[in-house]
Amino acid sequence: MGRILDINGPIVTVELPGVRSGEQVRIGEIGLVGEVIGLDGPRAVVQVYESTEGVKPGQEASGLGHPLSVELGPGLLGQIFDGVQRPLAKVFEASGDYITRGLAIPALDRERSWAFTPVEGLEPGAEIRGGAVLGSVPETATITHRVLVPPHQSGELLELAPAGEYTVDDVVARVRGADGRVHKLHLFHRWPVRTPRPYTRRDHAVAPLVTGQRILDTFFPLLKGGKGAVPGPFGAGKTMVQQQITRWANADIVIYVGCGERGNELVEVLETFPELTDPHTGRSLMERTLLVANTSNMPVVAREASIYVGVTIAEYYRDQGFDVVMVADSTSRWAEALREVAGRLGQMPVEEGYPAYLASRLAAFYERAGRMQTLAGDRGSVTVIGAVSPPGGDFSEPVTSHTKEIVQTFWALSKELADARHYPAVDWKDSFSDSVDVAARWWHAEVDKRWHRYRAKALALLNEADELAQIVNLVGPEALSSTQRWTLESSALVREGVLQQSALDPADSYCSTDKQFALLELILSIHRRGQELLDAGIPVQRLLDLPLLAQARRLKSQYPSEQVEEVRAFAEVIREQFDNLRVECTPAAAQAEGEHPS
Template sequence: MGETLDINGPIVTVRLSGVMNGEQIRIGALGLVGEVIGREGDRAVVQVYESTESLRPGEKVEALGHPLAVELGPGLLGQIFDGVQRPLRGLVEQGGDYIARGLSLPPLDRDQAWSFVPSPDLNPGMNLAAGTVLGTVQENPTFSHRILVPPDVEGELIDLAGAGDYTLEQVIARVRDRAGTPRELKLYHRWPVRMPRPYRRRDPAGEPLLTGQRVLDTFFPLLKGGKAAVPGPFGVGKTVVQQQIARWSNVHVVIYVGCGERGNELVDILESFPKLTDPYSGRSLMERTLLVANTSNMPVVAREASIYVGVTLAEYFRDQGYDVVVVADSTSRWAEALREVAGRLGQMPVEEGYPAYLASRLAAFYERAGRVETLAGTTGSITLIGAVSPPGGDFSEPVTSHTKDIIQTFWALSKELADARHYPAVGWADSFSAYVGAAASWWAEHVDPAWAERRAAALGLLTEADELAHIVNLVGPEALSPEQRWVLESASLIREGVLQQSALDPVDSFSSPEKQFVLLDLILEIHDQGRKLIALGVPVQQLLGLPLLGRAQRLKGTYGSDQVPSLRDFVQEIRAAFEPFYRDYGRGEGEPTPRAAPGGSFRRGKRE
């Protein structure tokens, strides 16, 4: 027992001896919970997860003996937790519409019984390694929750419960650890959030994370186990991009960390996800999703913790051998929470008030992503996608620039594109992906061998068009050659017909890899044909007036991902539109027929 000495916003100095850094502390009559972030003599500095209003010097404090930890077990999916894993729906029952202070509630429901099926190959007397799968619980129709031996336990299996219904506090197995102490294992265990969970080995990422968003998957791919950042000023659609990823990614579990963002955005997810269908399982999206929410008006210290809570939950699912994507919106708010605490502690600011350890904390966080061989010997992955909210949209500010050094895929959102309502407003000039090579082999094998070449051609056109646009802005389009005019038009087709993708359009919100490729291929086919015709002397004005161009732009919304064969047939229209020109201007040398149709017979045959 100790007492409070000084209350300075969320930072409280207490007199309390024998506590560890990181230890949880309960403070005052309200029972506010916080975490020790510094020790000096008999004094400890505590950051408190809740508002400290009405706290006085002299109130009693109590050390809880453990660091901030999360509960890991069945019942996590479909939930919404606050930044320290309190279940928000449960808090409503306790505290009403507003989050009252001092409420405490276990994250997982203690009364619910889960149907446990033990692993058939385990027998008493066997030696169990940490991470061994003790059995499974079918958490919902799509998700089989694997119950693990906690990472810090190993030893001889004394006994294992038979198949049946168990609540969380019932013992399902006993293990004699190395020291000979029997340890009781339950359906859940706890793990401290600031300590990465162990795994056997880190594997290189190989398979793309498919988000169904063309500009992401085709142009700036991310791999399962990779790290990406989405920076952008306000109003450029960061949140929509993040939500689209959460909706459509080809993973088993999605963890959405709403860190210092708007309450209504979380409500949007809570209301829309249960109604949306997971494109892979055909079930409600909410069955694979869990939310960690610290909205911008919730206490700032819990915001700092929320990121770690989210990624620790992800590691737990990874350790079961699943692919997990963590969407953190926004890491800038997390960094600001860090800055606020540092400022209250009087730590020396380095850049824009941020403490010197900003870069190392960011790096350590992103390093919790990865594809690993788990302790149980299976493969699991965490893909981390962090939104960044640079002040004034300035990408040179500390959080964006440090993040850029760490991540491999950078989806830079552009104000200019957003102002023209070009969404997703991912700018092709500033974005990058270090995973293109690895992604190319997947696309070549599963979709089309020409993927890398077509992608490069499209990016080349976009870049060339940007340069030409500078010239046009200075001297007007008349100064360009017909070929250049056609490049501008083709780039505009790529922008409107491929890159732009409305999250609200039911047909186009998700685009399968096949649709992504065929769409791009068709539009490049138009470009190639037009270029040849211009070389034959067809005036560019005649091509620019073709109704075909408008139709090509609307293809994406006309054919869904299940109508790719019909989409391929558009090549007939392209031929029909250009054929009269060939008749009038001849075919030119060495060009007997138009090039084989995109997705021509050999490809279709190969896939079927």
């Protein structure tokens, strides 16, 4: 038992002999929980996860004997936790609308029973290693939870429980370790959040994360097990992009961490997600989703911890062989928490007041993503997508610039596009993906071998149109040639017919990869056929007056992904209208062509 010496906001100095760095402690009469982040002999510096108002020097402090850890077992999915894994539904039952300080509620329900089925063929006397599968539990109607041996446990299996109903506290196995001690294994175990869970081998990612958003999947793909970032100024639509990803991504498990965001945005997430239907199963989206909610008015230290809580749970499901997507909204608020704590500790600030270890902390967090071979021999992945909120949209600020160097896919949001009602407001000039070549192999095998070439053509068209737009702003459209005016129109078709996508349109909120490619192919076909007519001397204004241009813009919302053949059938409309225009403008040439059919 120790005592409090000094209080500086969430940073408390205690005298607590024998405490270890990283250990959790309780301080004060109400038992606030914190984490040791510094030691100087018997003195320890503790960052506290809750407000320290009313706590006085001289009050008691005690170590809990373990670091900040999460409970990992059945019952996580469908839950909403705070930044230190307290279930908010249980918190509400215990304390109402406001979280009582010092409240200690276990993350997993201790009373609920689960139908445990042991692994077939696993018998007492077998040697088991950390990460091995003991059995399974139907966690939801769509997710079968695999009960794992904790990574640090191994030895001889002495007993394995038969099939039956068990609570998470019940013993389902006993193992004799190398030291001769017998360890009891439950349906759950704890793991320290700041320690990455071990794996056998890191594999190369082989398939893209399909989000159903055309600008992301077709132009800037992110692989399963990859690292992505969504930077953008206020009002550019970061939260909406991330919510679309969590809803539509072809991942097994989705973990959404609201880290320091405004309360009204998180309330919208918490209210809408339970009402959404999983497009892949037709059941509730929450059956494969877990939410960590830590708003900007919550204690700053809990905000810093929430990121690690989320990624540790993601690694746990990865170890069961699932593909997991973790969305962190936003890493800028997490970095601000680091800055505040560092300032109270008196650490030397560097860029814009951030601590010198900002880049290394960001890199360590994103490196917990990846596609792994698990200790059990399965393959699972964790895909990390972090939102970044640069002040004033300045992408050169420290958090954004460091993140840009770390991630593989960068979806830069533009305030100008958002103001023009172009959503998702992903700027094709500032965005990039290092995974295009890997994604191309998947697209060529699953969709069409022309994907890489068509993607490059569309991006070249957009970039050329951006350069022409600058000329128009300087000297007016009259300075452009017919070919350049057609390039501008074709670029507008790409933007409005492919890149723009409404999250509120039931036919366009999700777009399958087949429909994505079909739309892109049609738009590029219009550009190519129009250029051919221009080369034949047909006036560009006649092309701009074609009805098919407006029709092509409406295709995305006219047909859902299930009707991709109807989308492809529009190619006949394109052929017919261009052929009619050719005949109308060059009757002699058309007549000669009719006399000599090819």
